[in-house]
Amino acid sequence: MIRLRRVTKVYKGNIYALEDVTLDIEKGEFAFLVGPSGSGKSTFVKLLIKEEEPTSGQIYIADTNINELRKWKIPYLRRKIGTVFQDYKLIPHKTVFQNVAFALEVTGKSRHVIDQQVPEVLKLVGLGHKLDAFPDELSGGEQQRVSIARAFINRPPILLADEPTGNVDPSLALGIVKLLEKINSAGTTVIMATHDKEIVNTFRKRVIALENGRVIRDQDRGVY
Amino acid sequence: MIRLRRVTKVYKGNIYALEDVTLDIEKGEFAFLVGPSGSGKSTFVKLLIKEEEPTSGQIYIADTNINELRKWKIPYLRRKIGTVFQDYKLIPHKTVFQNVAFALEVTGKSRHVIDQQVPEVLKLVGLGHKLDAFPDELSGGEQQRVSIARAFINRPPILLADEPTGNVDPSLALGIVKLLEKINSAGTTVIMATHDKEIVNTFRKRVIALENGRVIRDQDRGVY
Numbered sequence: 001m002i003r004l005r006r007v008t009k010v011y012k013g014n015i016y017a018l019e020d021v022t023l024d025i026e027k028g029e030f031a032f033l034v035g036p037s038g039s040g041k042s043t044f045v046k047l048l049i050k051e052e053e054p055t056s057g058q059i060y061i062a063d064t065n066i067n068e069l070r071k072w073k074i075p076y077l078r079r080k081i082g083t084v085f086q087d088y089k090l091i092p093h094k095t096v097f098q099n100v101a102f103a104l105e106v107t108g109k110s111r112h113v114i115d116q117q118v119p120e121v122l123k124l125v126g127l128g129h130k131l132d133a134f135p136d137e138l139s140g141g142e143q144q145r146v147s148i149a150r151a152f153i154n155r156p157p158i159l160l161a162d163e164p165t166g167n168v169d170p171s172l173a174l175g176i177v178k179l180l181e182k183i184n185s186a187g188t189t190v191i192m193a194t195h196d197k198e199i200v201n202t203f204r205k206r207v208i209a210l211e212n213g214r215v216i217r218d219q220d221r222g223v224y
Numbered sequence: 225m226i227r228l229r230r231v232t233k234v235y236k237g238n239i240y241a242l243e244d245v246t247l248d249i250e251k252g253e254f255a256f257l258v259g260p261s262g263s264g265k266s267t268f269v270k271l272l273i274k275e276e277e278p279t280s281g282q283i284y285i286a287d288t289n290i291n292e293l294r295k296w297k298i299p300y301l302r303r304k305i306g307t308v309f310q311d312y313k314l315i316p317h318k319t320v321f322q323n324v325a326f327a328l329e330v331t332g333k334s335r336h337v338i339d340q341q342v343p344e345v346l347k348l349v350g351l352g353h354k355l356d357a358f359p360d361e362l363s364g365g366e367q368q369r370v371s372i373a374r375a376f377i378n379r380p381p382i383l384l385a386d387e388p389t390g391n392v393d394p395s396l397a398l399g400i401v402k403l404l405e406k407i408n409s410a411g412t413t414v415i416m417a418t419h420d421k422e423i424v425n426t427f428r429k430r431v432i433a434l435e436n437g438r439v440i441r442d443q444d445r446g447v448y
């Protein structure tokens with residue numbers, strides 16, 4: 001489902017954010033992406049949604065070589081991939097409800113479906129009581145949870161979560177990853193970049209470890 | 225040094241972010257502030273630097289009642305309190321070096337002192353090689369570390385850190401808190417809001433626990 005072949009990303013100033021990465025992630029897998037700060041996790045995520053392009057190498061998503069994807073097709077790619085960003089990327093002038101509803105509006109869902117599904121998914125992340133709040137009226141962890149709700153409300157085939165539990169307490173973190181596990185058991189391929197050692201060691205999923213842009217370890221049922 | 229007397233903060237919509245908080249933090253103490261997402265930790269920090277004002281109650285910093293502080297004096301208050309924000313608040317059009325140098329410029333330090341101290345403090349947080357990078361060219365954890373460097377370069381008497389390790393790996397988190405401990409042993413009062421259970425249980429400092437805006441626990445050498 002997701003295939004990287006010798007993918008390298010060099011930023012200006014000769015910064016090798018990813019170097020010669022080759023790996024496959026099959027449909028329905030759950031993988032943790034771990035590694036020190038600056039090791040390339042967010043870069044990995046950005047390459048998959050074409051927010052950045054590789055310096056060299058090939059990336060295939062569901063058999064499509066995304067290097068060759070025309071610009072006008074990128075929004076369709078991103079609709080297949082729900083993304084929780086490390087910096088949330090919420091729309092400041094829209095409420096919590098509107099931010100999450102937006103993900104359904106762009107796929108043409110009816111008002112009726114939106115009014116039913118948005119509160120439902122926000123309850124799942126514990127924010128049923130914040131529907132009318134604006135992003136700047138939320139705590140850090142609450143903003144993070146809105147970003148999570150928005151990423152999976154469409155039940156996309158792939159869910160990329162870039163450090164989705166960095167700003168929440170351990171019991172809420174557990175709840176979030178259990179939710180990702182539930183989404184995964186429904187068929188969604190889940191890739192979660194994280195620094196949370198406890199979570200990785202608790203869930204024992206595939207662990208892909210990065211260091212200085214290289215994959216140094218890749219284990220099924222791995223530990224941090 | 226820091227005294228709160230029956231401090232309550234209610235946001236619009238009747239949200240009690242802090243409720244009837246009374247506590248003292250003495251000069252030179254190190255306290256962890258813990259609690260679930262949305263429990264009031266960031267609100268606590270904002271009240272101390274007058275980014276928000278209490279709905280009721282009194283706040284004293286170094287014997288000054290900050291409720292009565294004139295608006296023009298607020299920058300002087302904030303120079304006494306180095307703050308690491310949960311959302312970093314870096315200046316986008318300034319480099320890493322310039323962002324940190326700014327904290328020294330506003331206290332009138334000479335160019336000579338700035339050119340010597342800025343690289344030094346950035347090396348301490350592992351960013352000696354990123355001086356000329358801009359915030360949007362940094363990883364999440366790197367931006368967090370610039371925010372930390374900027375907060376303590378002035379060796380302020382009080383350091384407030386709002387979740388300074390949320391975006392870094394465990395070994396780097398340990399390094400950061402060890403650095404805060406070193407700053408504390410030099411006389412700085414340190415208050416660190418955190419979700420990191422491991423860190424709190426490792427360092428065994430005073431633990432102030434919030435829940436729904438109330439202090440539910442306050443222990444010396446506490447655990448998460």
Ligand SMILES: Nc1ncnc2c1ncn2[C@@H]1O[C@H](COP(=O)(O)OP(=O)(O)OP(=O)(O)O)[C@@H](O)[C@H]1O
Nearest residue numbers: 137138139140141235241261262263264265266267
């Ligand atoms: N400007 C605001 N307007 C309205 N409500 C707010 C505002 N800022 C915070 N809140 C609410 O106040 C409560 C406490 O928020 P606060 O940011 O202090 O929590 P926190 O403990 O820092 O959470 P986290 O661990 O998620 O960062 C939350 O319910 C939040 O939604």
Ligand SMILES: Nc1ncnc2c1ncn2[C@@H]1O[C@H](COP(=O)(O)OP(=O)(O)OP(=O)(O)O)[C@@H](O)[C@H]1O
Nearest residue numbers: 011017037038039040041042043361362363364365
């Ligand atoms: N736009 C950019 N321009 C230049 N360098 C960049 C850019 N984005 C990232 N980098 C650098 O590439 C490297 C990898 O960054 P990346 O954001 O992928 O790390 P990360 O593993 O997500 O780190 P963290 O855990 O701190 O979020 C870092 O050295 C970073 O400074």
Ligand SMILES: [Mg+2]
Nearest residue numbers: 042086363364
């Ligand atoms: Mg990152």
Ligand SMILES: [Mg+2]
Nearest residue numbers: 139140266310
């Ligand atoms: Mg907070």
